[in-house]
Amino acid sequence: MDDDRVWHFEESLWTGDAEHYRALIDEACLMVLPTPPYVLGGDEAVAAVADTPRWSAVTFAQQRIARPEEGLIVVAYQIEAVRDDERYTAHCTSTYRRRNHEDWQVVQHQQTPPLTR
Template structure:
């Protein structure tokens, strides 16, 4: 899968409908998301995502792609997603494995929202 198709594939997971998501996420997938239960298996993640509203837009930036072996793609990126008046931001990773020629499934996905830091307080306050 070339780089443009990788990013198109990943973006479609954020914006596609539930059937599209079910088609592209492997039953053996493991996901870590920033809300309970945090760690999910493929079937749990598929049903959790299928029952939530899809994002209408997602901006992917700072993307990196690794191909550690034939039939395996690992990506890392920053995502900004929105729908209606809701906005979401996270650092993400996904891993795809090839099942057959041009047929890929997500086997790992993780999202980490940016850390919230407070300004350093001056001594004596």
């Protein structure tokens, strides 16, 4: 998957509907999110995010992509997401694995909002 497609894929996870999201998350996915219970896996990870309102627009910064081996992509970035009057900023990572040609799924995702002092 080329870099442009990687970022389009990641953006779709923030803005796509629940069915789109469910299709892209592997059943063995592990997530760390900034709300309880924080550490989620499998169906609970999918449900936690699929059942929240989707973001209308996202902006990426500090984007990095690593391809440690064939069929594995790791991304890290800062996100600013917007919906209505709500804004959300976090540093994130996601890991994708290729199941078949052009069939990628998320196996790991993490979000760390900035510390408030």
